[in-house]
Amino acid sequence: MKYFIRKLSSLILTLLLVSIFLFISFQVIPGDSAAASLGTSATKETVEALREELGLNRNVFVRYFSWLGNALCGDFGISAQYNMPVSLLLKERMPVTLWLAVLSIALIIIISIPLGIQSAKKEGGVSDRVITFLTHTAMAVPPFFLGIIITLVFGLILKWFIPGRYISYSENPGQFLGYMIFPAIAIAIPKTAMTIKFLRSSVIRQLKLDYVRTARSKGNQENVILYRHVLKNAFIPVITFIAMVIADVLAGSIIIEQLFSLPGMGRMLVTAISNRDFSVVQAIVIYIAAVVVVINFLVDIIYRCIDPRVRV
Amino acid sequence: MSKLGNERKNNLGPSQLSDVNQPLLTVNHITVGFQHNGNINKAVNDVSFQIKEGEILGMAGESGSGKTITALTIMGLLSKEASVLGGSILFDGKDLFRLKPEEFRKIKGNQISMIFQEPMTSLNPVMTVGYQTEEMLLLHENQLKQAERKRKTLAALKEAGLKDTETLYYQYPHQLSGGMRQRVMIAMAMICKPKLLIADEPTTALDVTIQAQILGLIQKMNQEYGTSVLFISHDLAVIKNTCTRAFVMQEGEIAEEGTVRDLFNGPKKAYTKKLMAAIPDLSSRKTGFPFSDPDAVQNGQAVLLSGKEKNILEVRNLHVFYEEKAKKLFSKKTRKQVVNNVSLTISQGEILGIVGESGSGKSSLAKAVVGLIDSKTGEVILNEERPQMVFQDPYGSLNPAKKVGWILEEPLKLAGGYSQRERKSKVLKILNEVGLPDEYTERYLSQLSGGQRQRVAIGASLIRNSKFIVLDEPVSALDVTVQARILELLKKLQKEYDLSYLFISHDLKVIYQMCDRVCVMYQGEIVETAFVEELFRKPVHPYSKKLLEAVL
Incomplete structure (x- = not known):
């Protein structure tokens, strides 16, 4: 419990530091959202008036704490580009990215764990060689190209979905998922391949260790050795890897969202950056930081559960 | 129990043992090879020996002489790369090579068990000591109730000389010292009272005072339960002290065998003499x-x-x-x-x-x-x-990706003030001094044996006088x-x-x-x-x- 509280407080501290760093770095960048939203034709006076109205002339500490206070209540300010609260924008965009993430993470885990184990179990066998060939191919293909192929095969040839016709969840949940599964596949394929490769090598490494020989000398069956003795050890490094993959997927994929015309966070971030819509950028950066920090926190907790050596 | 064991020991001297008792294990002309680039390297070549019931048989030899491979062959634990090319092993009347995997599995741990050299790595790091020991009973005596299993496990740990077994039962291997882990291995190996215990360098990784205790424990188990032991060690002094009969392995073959007394007092073969002289x-x-x-x-x-x-x-x-x-961010070191x-x-x-x-x-x-x-x-x-300093591990302390010449030259380069020719001639001189021929300057460290590497390390320490x-x-x-x-x-x-x-x-x-x-x-x-x-x-x-x- 003490450990839990210690980790939790370091999590909060990290997020606070990220927010300070983020806020300061936006002060350093020339040009603010007042200038950006009024465009190049605006006079000095109108920009100044808007700065006053937006509270940009106040002391930097005052602005930081008022921003932080609002952010904690879920208020990230007004988007200059859309002229609506950032929180509403996020409420609209976040579910798309989250759904995409959940679907692709599910695919990654469901496919990679059994295949990685199978591949390691029969190292050098036919199934291992087939799986290794497929994973190498999948890792070599860039995501955008994979997206194009999926659109071509499933969209244009098999006609399982209409490319570009995104259907929102509120319109029709079934069709929404039917559409989302294809970008999810595009995201999942290369990451599944990496996870398989990682898990395979981890299991193979464990199988060569002395304690496996001890387990064999006791008269254990091979399957028991694999599932009871080896897997728990083999998963220790794989968990860190899967956590990195999950964090990456949750941050949103700019390319895949663009390619499948999904109104997710990735696309919103790109347009916000090019339009200097700083309140949106700040909110998304905080979101990504929070995702990474929370996932690391969870990984630490999981480690503590499965690896007794961490419990000191 | 221990009283019985003592009587037994007193009644039967080493020579009588071999006369009275039937062989428990007979190894008949086994040959084991590794496939390497289409050739077969024989790691064990035509090796035969017998272990009588209740006997401790010693197997001596240097690393690479085929000791461990022989032991793993008996246990059926050879890696995929190795294959048995001939011979047979009879254990308690059964031909081990002809047993079905399922039948052999029931013998492992139950009738033949093994302890290994490295107590630090031989136990599963994420399982409790109690479970790992108890697993033997789950496998071979599964009719036992849970409470009975735990009682037997605690008793076995205690018999192996471990204290506070109730706590130990829930501990993990990393919480124990090397000597304690080896005791756990012995408890595990002996819990089913096997007929044969194979001990592969069980004390090599341990400190000398712990070593004596572990050897005593193995001898005690042998006397109390009449378990035969195949005792493997590179350390002839340990063999002399532990075994009655022994044989010496050299490059996969048996160089000499006999009672320990004969081997030490009058070794016949040149190789055995050399080994004895090296102690x-x-x-x-x-x-x-x-x-x-x-x-x-x-x-x-x-x-x-x-x-x-x-x-x-x-x-x-x-x-x-x-x-x-520092354990916490702001706490003092x-x-x-x-x-x-x-x-x-x-x-x-x-x-x-x-x-x-x-x-x-x-x-x-x-x-x-x-x-x-x-x-x-x-x-x-x-x-x-x-x-200068020369370290223990010649494999880990020198860069394996460098050539010998480079390693020896480096201290001179760091010191500066030597021309390239001076450096080269100094390197050759020191190489001869440590007993390596000139052409070794072009060899990579990874191509050298442990002894040769240690020579290079000594040379590097001497090169600046x-x-x-x-x-x-x-x-x-x-x-x-x-x-x-x-x-x-x-x-x-x-x-x-x-x-x-x-x-x-x-x-x-x-x-x-x-x-x-x-x-x-x-x-x-x-x-x-x-x-x-x-x-x-x-x-x-x-x-x-x-x-x-x-x-x-």
């Missing part, structure tokens, strides 16, 4: 140190202080600390003392030994002397600007015959160049052979300093006595 011998010692005439010596320290030679090293009241990692108030001197041309078990602070002392540790207090006065070298367990990782040659080389170089050594070893026999004086270290302190003969004749400190008793 550091406590009775034959050649020394070049001027003060070692026992009559002239009353007290090691006193004579040295009055000695006419100048001191090359003087250490006064040395304390060495290790900074422990804690310091752990590893060397406590140590004073010593080494005179020009002297070899001073430091002996002690792992964790006694030997290596920290050595590192502090050559300046590899900063966290220390006290005085180190060194009359040598370029102290250093007069003082710290040798940290320089032969511990080497086979006994290689060990003897490296010690010879070190002696030769010491005489030739009038070098002084600080020689660290856990092995008293090596210390005896090499050193003039010796310091015994225990828990960071020097508990006794004496001339080597003095220490062996009449050790003063109780810990020195315990160490000497453990030397076999």
Whole structure:
């Protein structure tokens, strides 16, 4: 419990530091959202008036704490580009990215764990060689190209979905998922391949260790050795890897969202950056930081559960 | 139980054992090979032997002689790359090679069990000690109820000499010392009361006093339960002390076999003789140190202080600390003392030994002397600007991706002031000096054996004409015959160049052979300093006595 509280407080501290760093770095960048939203034709006076109205002339500490206070209540300010609260924008965009993430993470885990184990179990066998060939191919293909192929095969040839016709969840949940599964596949394929490769090598490494020989000398069956003795050890490094993959997927994929015309966070971030819509950028950066920090926190907790050596 | 065992031991001497009892295990002409680039390397070639019931049979030999492969063949634990090319193994009337995997599996752990060399890695790190031991019962005595299983597990752990078994049951391997882990392995191997125990170098990785305890435990199990033991060791002294009969393996074949008495008193084969000769011998010692005439010596320290030679090293009241990692972000670092108030001197041309078990602070002392540790207090006065150090592990301490020439040249490059030609000629000279031919400059470290690598390390330490070298367990990782040659080389170089050594070893026999004086270290302190003969004749400190008793 003490450990839990210690980790939790370091999590909060990290997020606070990220927010300070983020806020300061936006002060350093020339040009603010007042200038950006009024465009190049605006006079000095109108920009100044808007700065006053937006509270940009106040002391930097005052602005930081008022921003932080609002952010904690879920208020990230007004988007200059859309002229609506950032929180509403996020409420609209976040579910798309989250759904995409959940679907692709599910695919990654469901496919990679059994295949990685199978591949390691029969190292050098036919199934291992087939799986290794497929994973190498999948890792070599860039995501955008994979997206194009999926659109071509499933969209244009098999006609399982209409490319570009995104259907929102509120319109029709079934069709929404039917559409989302294809970008999810595009995201999942290369990451599944990496996870398989990682898990395979981890299991193979464990199988060569002395304690496996001890387990064999006791008269254990091979399957028991694999599932009871080896897997728990083999998963220790794989968990860190899967956590990195999950964090990456949750941050949103700019390319895949663009390619499948999904109104997710990735696309919103790109347009916000090019339009200097700083309140949106700040909110998304905080979101990504929070995702990474929370996932690391969870990984630490999981480690503590499965690896007794961490419990000191 | 133990009473019965004693009677049994008293009734049957070693020679009677072989007459009365039937063979439990018969190994018939087995040959085991590894596929390598289409060729087959035979690791074990036409090996035959028998183990009688209740007997401890020794298997000796250097690394690579096929000892472990033979043991793994009996256990059916060979890796995929190895294959049995011929022969048969009969265990208790059953042909092990013809058994179905499922039948063989029921014998493993139950009737034949094995303990391994590395107690640190042989246990599963994420499973409790209790579960790992109890797993044997789950596999072979699954009719037992849970409470009964636990009771038997605790009893087995206790019998292996472990204390507080109720706590231990829930502990993980990393919480135990090497000796405790090996006891757990023994408890595990013996819990089903097997007919045959294969012990593959069970004490090699352990400290000498622990080693004696573990050997005693194996002998006790043998006597109490009549379990036959195949005892594998590279250490002939251990074999001599533990077994009645033994055989010596050389390059996959049996070189010689017989009773231990015959093997040690009159080895017949040249190889066995060579092995016996390589054991550091406590009775034959050649020394070049001027003060070692026992009559002239009353007290090691006193004579040295009055000695006419100048001191090359003087250490006064040395304390060495290790900074422990801060546990919390803002908490203070804690310091752990590893060397406590140590004073010593080494005179020009002297070899001073430091002996002690792992964790006694030997290596920290050595590192502090050559300046590899900063966290220390006290005085180190060194009359040598370029102290050198040779480390224990010749595999890990030299860069395997570099050529020998590069390694030897590096200290000269770092020093500067040598032309390329000078450097080359110095490298060749030192290479010959350490007994390697010229063409080795072009060899990669990875192509060299352990002994050759250690020669390179010694060469690199000498190349800048250093007069003082710290040798940290320089032969511990080497086979006994290689060990003897490296010690010879070190002696030769010491005489030739009038070098002084600080020689660290856990092995008293090596210390005896090499050193003039010796310091015994225990828990960071020097508990006794004496001339080597003095220490062996009449050790003063109780810990020195315990160490000497453990030397076999």
